[in-house]
Amino acid sequence: MKKIIYIFLFLSVQLVGLMAQDRPIQGIVFDKDSKQRLTRVYIFNTRTGDGFYNTTKGEFKTNAREGDILLAALQGYGVDTISINKENTILFYLRRNSIQLQEVIVKDTLKTPNQQLQATKQEYNTAYSKGSTGNVLTTGGSNGGGGAGLSINALYSLLSKEGRNARLLQKIIERDYRDAMIEYRFTKTLINRVTGLNGEKLTDFKQQYKPGYYFIIEANDYELIEYIQRSYRSYLENPDAYRLQPLKEN
Numbered sequence: 001m002k003k004i005i006y007i008f009l010f011l012s013v014q015l016v017g018l019m020a021q022d023r024p025i026q027g028i029v030f031d032k033d034s035k036q037r038l039t040r041v042y043i044f045n046t047r048t049g050d051g052f053y054n055t056t057k058g059e060f061k062t063n064a065r066e067g068d069i070l071l072a073a074l075q076g077y078g079v080d081t082i083s084i085n086k087e088n089t090i091l092f093y094l095r096r097n098s099i100q101l102q103e104v105i106v107k108d109t110l111k112t113p114n115q116q117l118q119a120t121k122q123e124y125n126t127a128y129s130k131g132s133t134g135n136v137l138t139t140g141g142s143n144g145g146g147g148a149g150l151s152i153n154a155l156y157s158l159l160s161k162e163g164r165n166a167r168l169l170q171k172i173i174e175r176d177y178r179d180a181m182i183e184y185r186f187t188k189t190l191i192n193r194v195t196g197l198n199g200e201k202l203t204d205f206k207q208q209y210k211p212g213y214y215f216i217i218e219a220n221d222y223e224l225i226e227y228i229q230r231s232y233r234s235y236l237e238n239p240d241a242y243r244l245q246p247l248k249e250n
Contacts, residue, residue: 022063025088029058029072032093041092042222044071046196049229071193075220081193113180178213185216185224194225195232205235208242 029041037058044051045062046069054060064070068084077094084090188206192198197205209231211219219227234241 022065023088024061025064025070025084025090026059026061027054027070027090027092029054029060029074029092029094031077032095038074038077038094041072041074041094042225044073044194044225044229045069046071046194049233051226051229069193069196071225073221073225075222077221079190079193079221079225113177113184182210182213182216186211190224191228194228197232204239204243205232209235 027043029038029043030036031038039054039056039058041054041058041060042051043054043060043062045064047065048068050062052060052062062070064084066084066086069081070084070090071079071081072092072094073079074094077096080092080094082090082092186206188202191202191206195202195205209228211224211227215227216224
């Protein structure tokens with residue numbers, strides 16, 4: 001009886017080992033609407049942390065195991081994910097971001113950061129005109145002899161208490177715009193797809209590794225995914241590295 005149990009356990013371990021082994025996976029990436037093949041697509045395995053680009057024919061080959069999640073990203077397209085099951089051939093279908101944005105604009109359910117900024121500027125138009133330095137210099141000179149002269153009215157608005165308050169409001173609007181631009185790209189959905197994090201850990205990671213504004217406006221989709229990947233590895237090594245400490249009571 002003991003021998004039978006040992007044999008059963010041995011076979012079970014071997015079966016689990018076989019199921020956990022990597023196997024060759026091949027695939028193709030298509031445009032979801034046109035059904036044309038897409039090239040230079042970044043394929044990323046969330047378990048191993050390995051990434052690569054597909055070929056000029058839109059095809060790719062990799063090694064993966066059952067349960068792995070592969071992610072496909074291409075600039076100008078939404079990110080797509082596929083979970084590996086029994087199949088050895090997988091197909092990605094990416095949808096253009098521009099199509100999604102057009103639908104959003106028609107439905108008027110969400111504004112891009114630029115649209116929000118323009119709407120805010122329109123709403124606080126008086127503050128922008130009184131806090132602006134654009135009209136301080138007048139062309140032609142104060143005596144009409146050419147060159148540039150000072151506009152007394154604009155200079156008064158610039159130095160007055162009202163002008164200072166207007167410029168402070170401008171700074172607040174600019175700060176909010178930059179935060180909105182970061183939130184627009186560094187989303188919980190993208191972080192979840194790349195790292196698998198959710199719930200409190202996802203919120204904690206997003207707060208600790210929030211990228212800067214200039215990185216966000218210059219980075220393409222691949223660079224943003226790679227940033228999340230690197231940050232996630234750091235997060236696993238030290239989850240408290242950039243966590244803000246709670247304020248101490250006096």
